[in-house]
Amino acid sequence: MPPIPESIPERDQELIQDLLDQKPPEFTDLTLTQHEAFADSVLDDGNHLLIAETGNGKTFVAEAVTKKALQNGDNVAYLVPSVSLVTEKYQTVSAWTPEDATVNKGHGYAQANIVVATFESFYEAVVRGYANRFDTVILDDFHEIYSSHRGANIEKGISAALESGMELLGISATVGNPHTIARWLDADLTISSEKRAVPIEETPVETTEEKYAQQLARLIRSHEEKGPFLIFNNQRSYTESRARGLSKLYQFETDHNVDFEADIKEAISTELTDEHRTLISMLTAGVGYHHAGLEDGIKELIEQYIDEGVIQCVCCTTTLSYGFDSPVQSVIVADLKHWTGEFIGVYEYVQWVGRAGRDADKYDQAYAFCLFGDENASDQFQFDTPIEEKDLEDVETHLSGQSTLRWLVLELVAYGWESDQEVMEFIRSTLYWSETVEQIPQHLRTAMDVEPGKEITDAVSETLAWLTRQGLVNQIVSQPQAEKTRYEATDQGRALVEYEHSNWFDNTIESVLSLSEWLSSQEGKLTPEALVQRLAAEYYHCDAGLSMTGGGTLGNWMSAHDLADSEGTTAALGCWLWCEGMSVGQIEDRFGLDISGFAGTMGNLSTAIESLSHLFTPIDMPTEPEWLGTLAAQIEAGVPGPDMYLLDAADQFGRYRYNTLKDQIDTTGGSTSDWDPGVEAYLIERLSALLSENGESLFLDTVREAESIGQVTSENVLDAVSEWDPSNDSRAAVPFSQSIRSRDSDVELVRYHGADESGGETSGETERTTLGDFS
Template sequence: MKTADLTGLPPGVPERLESEGIEELYPPQAEAVEAGIMEGESLVASVPTASGKTLIAELAMLSAVERERGGKALYIVPLRALASEKKAEFERWEEYGISVGVSTGNYESSGEWLASRDVIVATSEKVDSLVRNGAPWISELSCVVADEVHLVDDGHRGPTLEVTLAKLRRINPDLQVIALSATVGNADEVAEWLDAGLVRSDWRPIDLKTGVHYGNAINFDDGSQREVPVESGERQTAALVNDTLDEGGSSLVFVNSRRNAEAAAKRLAGVTDRALTRGERNDLAELAEEIRGVSDAETSDALARVVAKGAAFHHAGLAPRHRSLVEGAFRDRLIKVVCATPTLAAGVNTPSRRVIVRDWRRYDGEFGGMKPLNVLEVHQMCGRAGRPGLDPYGEAVLLAKDADTMDELFERYVWAEPEAVRSKLAAEPAMRTHLLATVASGFANSREGILEFLERTLYATQTDGRARLEQVTDAVLDYLEVNGFVEREGGSIAATGIGHTVSRLYLDPMSAAEIIDGLRAVDGDPTPLGLYHLVCRTPDMYQLYLKSGDRETYTELCYERESELLGSVPSEFDDVAFEDWLAALKTAKLLEDWASEVSEDRITDRYGVGPGDVRGKVETAEWLLGAAEQLAGELDLGTSVAVREAKKRVEYGVCEELLDLAGVRGVGRKRARRLYEAGVESRADLREADKSVILAALRGRKKTAERILENVGRRDPSMDDVDADAAAGGTTTGGRPGESRGGGEDGEGQASLGDFR
């Protein structure tokens, strides 16, 4: 099917596709068009990675906007990083009159500004929160795309996507749903749930050969072999990467932990270093410096060192900017190998010539040891092999040390069909939040109404009878009533005022109950540590692990600062409860360090985390403390001011005296400290202080100083008449006694979360 023959799209779009080299649709794309996606028909597209799923979505969305004359399309993604990537991809349609917006944060917002956009990209959590907050444009949707819909199988994110799709279809009975999925075992069942057609295909634009390396060769699924000898003392992975480099290709290596990703990248940097041209070395040196400027943590330096040699690691402990730089340089073939944890396989566009699945087991606490990855996850990794337009083929290789393991890998992964997608909605933690939201948002006002709504979910499609659903529903309703979030009278159920607030704030009701109980237990003004510990005890905060030796350390800290903690310390004989209490305390201590201006480098070293982990903890704490402030105000608990200050301190990463300064856009924690030590202690001082003093504190950077002065409202922010050299030499960096500011102080890259805002 020729793109020039497509009808129903905004004028100019077919021509644009042709100019991009898309003159003919791939077979799965053509099948989707024939199934009616451009006439409003719903569809599940279960096709391999790199087979053109995104264009299927674009054709559906663009034709919906054109067909409806004011219709609106929503593209739901599982990850924030993917939202930014898709927005950038869709923005090329703006010259044809299609406006694009993205929304991923602030769960309390109704996103009214999005009403003016034709195509909206958002995470499933954000869409769920928009529905809860009554975004009026939701009812105007004519098309919704669910990317990576197989993730309904994920115990954490899956229920939100499942319930959100059910709500959107309830609000818009004629809604067109396009669900994009990897090849799964029960795509027909997913299509039945969504009342959609099904396109299922194994077609790929580039041949993918999958096999197992054993001895000195790769044994492929088609019976062929490729010789890749492993020299004495050499590792299989290094031999495979070197072999790929010899052909001018890149490699993606999947390992099972962050530590292994970093160690593998360090080893493989010695392999890639030998293959670099002089021009690539220069470009990589610049990239390495940019990576160092992202954060003052050791992780930045470690990543920069391997990047300078053409290798990289990629995991959730990296700052988002780290990950973005690595992904971009890998796509541009500047970085030759990336060693990643499995998260990179979840939809981010990072194809390579060869994928090496080094580790096919990873630690699982519930399993009690190293557990084999599921087939779908390994197939997702393998699907990253082969770049359309760049690679003649793709290869995905698992590693075996002996013949028995090779046979096992062929049976377990290479020849195996991916598992069926199963709903995780019936788990009680998932039901707490979604059941309250169902009542608070007006989707149901009785037990029977709730069960009727739940009949729209995948869980109901996959389950015979209501018994399990009724059992979980009744248990959750009892919990919500006992904690004052819903009221029951006769057969009707309604959310209370506080229940509406909890739903709007996007809190797990158990988190809200923990926060409310803690705030009610306050005697006097709570301290920041007490508040941080309170929100770290909630299910909405991922706590740091207690490592060997931590129990003794944090038990001592617990009793030393027990008077600050909100609630009763569990008995040490209750191992689970006490360990959870201490893990929350460790997480709270990280937040207290951050809010006390301890350097990011020292924090990452002290707690064994990465810059991305610090940022994640801080952002989650901000959200939970903001929710705690609203709950305290609504319940008139008298702690709102203390909660607000604790929130601001963790938001900016500063001590109390810097709150005013750090709140100025462009200042952040490090610049605020320098200004304060130079005698500029407030916004008012910034508007009145001698410019040379300000410029000196800002290391002589005139543009930065002018931007900050403009943001604070200074009448004349210009630094034209100020001597930058004299100013830069006239100050020293101040600091609080006993605290290390860490690396990166002399650079303009303010390596702290406060400076990302």
């Protein structure tokens, strides 16, 4: 292995050796990539771009740059392309930083020495004015700048660092035009000559008319010694169906000492569904799946299983294409085309297959199998060219599009770029400007009919004029001799920016304006159901994709409130059943629906509802409904309003344990127990009555009999119930249009424990019903 370069300053040599000494024993020498980067003066002042194959030690170079910055008294922003990588990099960096250095993840811009965050978080911190104290910025695996979904935000984050004069180190494995990017970053460029640590053998496999699961099973059976396997698919539905089919056709050796059911129960916030049970069955066959629609706990569990060798095959979408370093020997690309029918990018393909053979201590050879049915695939993906030598697409700007440029200009004006000249100063830091103006050869610039950059300047001027016409910015009257035109964001303009930054959905300014107009038209008549239906129609992440047809009580209620199609079903199930605490199993059994992903949809809806508070801030908008925040919390939790107190006050108590405890109270209470006020009462009232009648000891015994509730959680519940006083709960009730509970909404909550005799009963009779009576 190459030594530390003697050509660099002795202090830098000592820094590198000190960092090596803090690593595990296998990190005794530098890789060729690291040697070349240090020999190219990556630790000197100025910007640097390092392009190297996966697994060749780019992260160590970034850590050395970070360490030197700390020694110089500088602060560092360590940026990664996804939230999932923040924790991983935070742990890596924290392992060697000195004790007096403050390391935060995703926050602490005002005081931390190192912040590990996403590009989007950093961009927002810079433009809001609380991240200019950073001196050095690490751009880790920034090649997701290719992405049509996230590329614009990554470009803005890098541009913010450039405009602020921060020093940059970019590291990446898959950039098709590194010289172009280096010129944009004004960076010295190191392209490592080192081959990939574990070479990848690529094998194209032509598809047949058989089902994909059968083809995958046959492929794996022919290469079973090359596992574990990671299989990339272009849709969530394929990810699940192929994993399910494969698990029936091929049995991997697994660690059968693992209690998959107990692990899944611990990982989810709801009770087990049929889909969860199917996943458990698949795991016993050594197969799992992974996509963005899964609960976070299950995704983490699947990653843990493959990392520990518990399972041998995972079907996934792009969720595992970045930062997944588990010991996978083979990658199978099942879909070389997007769901639109267009080929995926070569950079995507290279990134996916690059997940194979990440552990050089375990493998000396990795494998990539790509299924193809289009004869053009061979030319597109250059099957006759080694993985590391394939020609990749160029990284291009995402800010030239009308929608992204409008957002950028509005954000800049809202955050204090007060003139057209200041806006242009920021844009001159973007790849948009660099590739359009600065990287045009001088002789071509001279031959151009118009001044280089005029096209962009005109586009910015047109954008400012459009934003002004929409009432989002105002032109400030300046002195006649002023050479710049000053602007300020209106209340509505600032509201739109805050809304955009408070959620991760694909918003256009036009779509948010339309949503604002709709909210304004609902003044005085907005209902939770109508709101949920509108958001489900706006964002596919907020639509469960289920449609109820026919009559029945639910169908009749939906018709009465103009709820239709999948968006209306989402509103009905969410507002009337989910928020009432009806279990997933009960909903599935009653209506024959698969709602295993419903918790994720409700989580997305909660985010969307919370974001709406920003749109109500302009003075010409209606007053924000007092119940909006409560609706967001209830949609997220899936628990009746009064029982939200239990989730807030009792640690480790979520919807799943809520339902198991409710089932336990139904068993021990009911119409035969004098102490139980009945199933029309809320769980908090029934627990209050249980405590009042039976005392703490029997209360704890009863609660512990509920599934998944142990000693600690039961004591948390006891403490919460003991301290409950409904007169102190000031949360606004959500005015749902319907309810599956027969209890009158104006009947006050009853606190039985510690109450005198007159306070132990409700006034008036209410009809007792159960969820089982609902049809």
